[in-house]
Amino acid sequence: MRITIKRSDVDEMIRHALSERPDEACGLIAGRDPEDGTRVIEKVYLLTNTDHTNEHFSIDPKEQLKAVKDMRANGMVPLGNWHSHPETPSRPSEEDIRLANDSRASYLILSLENEDAPVLNAFCIEKKEDGKSVRKEELIVLEG
Ligand SMILES: [Zn+2]
Numbered sequence: 001m002r003i004t005i006k007r008s009d010v011d012e013m014i015r016h017a018l019s020e021r022p023d024e025a026c027g028l029i030a031g032r033d034p035e036d037g038t039r040v041i042e043k044v045y046l047l048t049n050t051d052h053t054n055e056h057f058s059i060d061p062k063e064q065l066k067a068v069k070d071m072r073a074n075g076m077v078p079l080g081n082w083h084s085h086p087e088t089p090s091r092p093s094e095e096d097i098r099l100a101n102d103s104r105a106s107y108l109i110l111s112l113e114n115e116d117a118p119v120l121n122a123f124c125i126e127k128k129e130d131g132k133s134v135r136k137e138e139l140i141v142l143e144g
Contacts, residue, residue: 001038013120017086085109
């Protein structure tokens with residue numbers, strides 16, 4: 001999977017994630033999925049983590065519903081979600097892997113471990129017969 005995201009959207013995620021510390025920040029991503037191995041993120045939703053901890057997140061269900069309605073109204077499809085790791089690297093935790101239940105979703109994780117150099121990676125978490133497999137996806141940030 002080759003995913004593109006705009007620099008301005010990445011910057012918004014970073015701003016939101018920094019302001020939510022010490023809790024994890026979270027939200028949804030939406031855009032275009034031509035189903036040819038590429039995805040274009042056109043909008044990033046900054047939503048409330050109702051867990052309010054630095055170890056996991058739950059997206060506020062009302063906000064989630066509103067976001068999905070907004071996606072439909074704007075001709076976008078849901079592509080997955082994003083969340084921050086305030087103190088740990090940009091890769092899925094055991095808990096993230098356990099809770100991931102959509103093999104088609106892209107999971108974006110923004111690490112603030114080094115707050116001067118946040119790291120954003122995308123993952124695909126697939127259910128297999130013998131557990132789950134985690135694959136890093138190609139993420140391209142469009143500058144300008
Ligand atoms: Zn996580």
